[in-house]
Amino acid sequence: MMHLMYKKKKRFNTFTICFLGLFLSLLSGVVTPAFGQVKNYTTVKKRIKNSFNFEKTKDKPGRQNIDESVYKVFSDRAENLVYLDPYSQKSGENQDFLTPYYVLGQKNDHLKIATAAPEILGKPKGMFSFIFGDNYSFKEGKSVKYVGWIHKNNVIHYAHSKLSRCNYKPLRYVIGVHDVKTLYNSAKFVEKDTVHLFNDPLFKEKSAKKLMLNQFVFLYKYSVDKKAALVSNLANLKLKDSTARTMGWIPEFLLKKIGQQQVYAVNNLDSLSFLGKTKKDKEHISKGEVGDAFIFDVSKHHKRSKQVTDSVWAAVPLNVWDHRDNKLINVDGEDVLIRKLKDIKRDNKKINFHYVFDCGKDLKKKQLLLMSSLQKIWILISSEEKYKGYEFTFSASSYGCGKFYALPKTKSFSLWIDYLQNIFLDVNNEVVSEVNTGGIAQCFEYAIRDIPAQSFMNNIIIVSGEKRFFTPPNIKEITQKLGETSSRIIFYQLESKVDDQHQDYILQSKDILSKVSTSHASFIRSFIVENDLIKNKNTFTNIPAVDNIYLYDAPDNSTYQGGITFPRINKVLSATSFDKTLDSVLSKTIHFNAVFTGSLEYHAKRLGFLRSKSGNKIKEMILNDSTYANNLGTLPRNYMFEKYYKNKKYTQKDNPNAVLGYLLSKEELELVIDGYKSLIPLYSKEVKRKDRKRLFRIYRKNSRLINKNLFVKILRRRNYMADLVYIKTGMPVNSAFLLKTKIKHIKRKGKTSHVDFASIMKELRKKITILEETLSNKKTKKYKDGSKKEYYFISNNQIL
Structure with a gap:
């Protein structure tokens, strides 16, 4: 019996093995x-x-x-x-x-x-x-x-760029020169500030797309011989980003690693100090030789933010060219220092509205009717794209009633509006201690009192009156000052009548405008290098409206912007004419400034560059290079604002006025804020044990998910809260609580009381709120790289 069973089992096993063999053979064939x-x-x-x-x-x-x-x-x-x-x-x-x-x-x-x-x-x-x-x-x-x-x-092999082993976040690189040889041999790849991309690592075929010098990029790989680098403006190869992606090969010698986002702001320094070859040696570089507002920390990042005593390697962007003594020749054959262009552009970004008003009793109600138009100024400057990046201030002064109402410059638009409204409503909140003995001339002096004698700031003086001025101004002296301070004057007549006092207002206004425009034309002529911008006479143009609007026709037939608006006989000024005049003068002013500075920049790049000298540090490096020491005079003039990225040993202790911070793009800052918010809860009530247990479970889930996605157990219960924040956001941590509190201790009252825990979370949430406000505020000052992409500077004390 046993023998028969054994024979049947043997036949079954043989059949099974044959079947499986046949099955696997078939499967192998189809796979x-x-x-x-x-x-x-x-x-x-x-x-x-x-x-x-x-x-x-x-x-x-x-x-x-x-x-x-x-x-x-x-x-x-x-x-x-x-x-x-x-x-x-x-x-x-x-x-x-x-x-x-x-x-x-x-x-x-x-x-x-x-x-x-x-x-x-x-x-x-x-x-x-x-x-x-x-x-x-x-x-x-x-x-x-x-x-x-x-x-x-x-x-x-990867759909993402090079990452740091510390936090699994992308490393940032910049396109720029970082060795002497490249200064002399980049012509094939660089044309002025444009860097050619290639479709292959042997540089046979140029791409239609280009990158820019000093642009931040991400590295995907090097060629086998390490001579070429594949870079992109984006850190991931996502299909949805294909149109925004610029990617290609560049030579390795044009790529410089600048760490992740950590930088030191050096705007407010006269010079920078670096460690020399020994600890006692110090090297000093003047701020004028540093070609950027930031130096870049290229050292390995850790969860704890950098301390004052830490020494790090920093990539310092040095100016290849020194333009301080560069000159252009103006239309009169005189010199124009190119370094003045920077001051002109800075002044052009400032606009002050100075409201000069007749405070006579019979005019206050008429002045009050213009308040809605003045109110629209804020809507105009805060909503239109052309005013982005400008700094606005507001001031006021009065004539015509003996009193001298005077509001000094303020950045508060609401304070300005309330101040004027209270005067026109006869609300006795504004104390007047000074009298006006000089008439409108005193107002003009007040409008330019804190402006340099020669300035390119946009000082918009709005004069609102009706009759002949209280005291005729000292025309010659004050109009010269107004012209040389680039004050743009707009005269408004509130009501027009046939009597001499009303007609004299118009005549006096035109006379002042004529003299101020002549003074300004003479002043700005010294800085004009293009004959086409010179106008023999500043002429008016009439703008169709219900009232009479005459404005200088800049830049076509005038180098000055301003004008006069007055109603028809026996009519009052309409609010729409007020709005149209102010908007036109502002637009013409901004347009003329752009044409004027654009002309200077154009000539500076093409002519001024010829007189540039190599920077002191660049000269020193070339002279120390055995190959190029004798070629200092033949250094190619590729790009006026070329930079050389040099690694230096840096410590904040030696540069106390430098500000440690992080440069983040809008997308990067959004991710950091979202990461912070997911880990730092917002408690509206008293914190209890169940809240802390819930937070512990959230942290545990986050840790497990991170471990799963990174394929390594990087976070454990014994790790600190700072570890989780650092790995999730990539940002170092300042908070002593986050650095010292383990994840497993979050739920324990014995380590931190509920009251203290709630207080700490509240303070951390305040920081997150500030970051959100920074992101949403259109006036937040941003940094631009070589491609004009904008980055937010987040100082070290703003992070958790």
């Missing part, structure tokens, strides 16, 4: 693609390991858990060579730049690939489909475009 095609049961490889595009360092890489994501790569060049076998014997169809592929196999340093598309992945059809999932299989083999075999060095 393995035939030459040049993909079968239904072909699967995509998993990445398994090396999931992140880390910067190569001396540190030994840690082990990671198995990465089961789909192995996807991208073509790293145009006309990329593909073969039909892994031994490069028979050529396939050349591939385009950045084409995505799924990896089907690996052999002999080659990858077997098929064109990638998310919609082609899924559960296959067929008899054996129950064995396959929908993550690594193709729905239909015939829908897949089989490509062939490509060498592993000819693909981008």
